[in-house]
């Protein structure tokens with residue numbers, strides 16, 4: 001029984017990892033052996049990696065990705081935290097509508113927005129700029145942050161805010177000194193999810209940019225060409241793909257450890 | 271130190287529930303007042319209105335003669351101990367206790383001194399660097415108390431602070447709260463649904479039911495002179511026996527026989543209330559008596575509870591149970607016909623509809 005499950009596990013992991021292994025392998029292959037079909041490179045080389053970092057467009061794309069991703073995440077977290085706290089704690093007119101709308105946005109097919117956004121951003125001069133990407137990223141990251149954060153806030157006992165108020169805290173101090181520290185694991189998790197969303201986006205990045213001014217790394221990769229007409233960019237594309245995957249792997253490892261932290265134990269009775 | 275006045279205070283929730291109805295109460299400076307009543311009677315709501323955690327729908331709340339209805343909790347200078355303790359899990363015991371002082375921007379050395387003082391008072395010095403998660407229930411309770419008393423507030427509010435503790439610890443903490451309050455002399459409002467806590471802790475008890483204050487008074491006074499049937503049944507354990515009675519010339523006809531009480535101006539029917547501890551076994555024979563068969567005896571160590579059941583008779587249609595609280599040495603035993611004596615002058619009479627005590 002155990003053996004059978006173990007076998008299934010191995011199969012699933014292999015199924016999921018083979019494409020990843022393949023691209024890692026490709027990224028280390030010398031251009032002359034790139035089409036040899038071997039799983040392990042016969043001629044190892046770092047030249048693909050060296051090449052992409054010598055390529056200004058790619059390094060610029062990485063900078064854009066990091067910058068746009070961080071700013072969009074920060075804005076989404078700022079508003080998401082406040083909205084989520086309100087949803088978790090207050091009753092206010094329009095609360096259901098707010099929840100409904102954010103769910104709607106989360107479900108909305110993004111492709112249907114690309115053309116209108118393209119037109120709007122060109123008219124407003126936002127096309128091919130950082131804000132031009134930050135805006136749609138915030139829009140689509142917000143429902144995600146609102147949802148996950150309000151679930152985290154609901155976990156925190158209301159008595160803690162009441163206690164803070166009695167201890168002399170203003171509503172903001174109660175939020176900032178009591179609720180936020182307790183919600184930190186949830187906020188880190190949410191921020192990572194939001195950042196990964198921005199980092200992984202290809203659709204907006206390719207449609208709303210036209211130069212390396214705002215083009216993010218995934219979009220930049222699609223513009224890779226060989227050094228000459230006859231040179232195949234496969235190795236470089238593979239190396240770049242590996243490079244942009246690394247942060248995700250790092251984040252996921254972090255995120256796993258974070259989510260376990262049961263910070264709220266001991267607050268009430270327990 | 272402060273005097274707290276509730277002047278016609280009411281609470282109506284948005285959904286239409288009237289949780290507290292027209293409460294008039296003056297809590298004197300240094301007084302220890304207990305709010306007691308069954309679950310859902312509005313005790314917590316009343317306390318929360320004093321605290322400022324719940325808006326007052328009607329009436330006025332004054333602290334030291336100043337209207338505070340509109341003041342935020344932090345501007346009322348009142349500390350509160352919650353039933354769940356509500357300790358901040360991300361802070362150590364020291365930080366928890368220092369929190370109100372930190373918010374008030376008290377100088378650091380002063381904070382340290384005050385926390386140390388409170389910790390000594392509550393025997394918490396060894397635990398100052400622990401986090402709430404690593405404390406026992408009783409220790410958490412004391413930290414919650416400590417957080418309330420570090421800043422020397424005008425008044426303490428406590429909402430069932432002992433109800434999460436086991437029975438032994440509860441008794442222990444009860445006495446230490448009582449001692450602490452006497453020592454500090456801080457005006458205290460304490461909510462409980464436990465009538466033993468109510469009887470033993472406070473200077474005065476406020477008994478509430480369905481959002482209405484039923485009676486306010488010293489514990490002994492309430493026990494001796496309950497204003498109505500609800501109060502009589504709520505205070506005292508086991509609860510007072512209630513017997514439907516018909517008023518006749520020779521006294522009150524009840525299932526336990528005729529109670530020789532004659533009073534002018536009684537309605538045709540009343541409810542007679544006899545405390546279980548009023549009954550004496552046959553060794554002391556004076557006053558009135560009744561005879562019945564003991565169903566069950568519960569031995570409590572220091573005393574015995576004897577239960578009698580009276581079958582419905584010709585004039586009383588309900589089966590009635592009577593409980594007597596007797597000395598542990600009483601020779602009665604289950605199944606025996608037993609005669610118990612009581613002082614008819616100490617029997618309370620209640621109006622059958624309004625429940626008002628007619629003998630008060």
Ligand SMILES: Nc1ncnc2c1ncn2[C@@H]1O[C@H](COP(=O)(O)OP(=O)(O)OP(=O)(O)O)[C@@H](O)[C@H]1O
Nearest residue numbers: 283285287289308309310311312313314315316463
């Ligand atoms: N936010 C609210 N909205 C509507 N009704 C409420 C609200 N809070 C409390 N109530 C109602 O008000 C009444 C009094 O509640 P309260 O919490 O004061 O009772 P309590 O005496 O403290 O009871 P317990 O001993 O169970 O704590 C209850 O009937 C309760 O259902």
Ligand SMILES: [Mg+2]
Nearest residue numbers: 313314315429
């Ligand atoms: Mg309550």
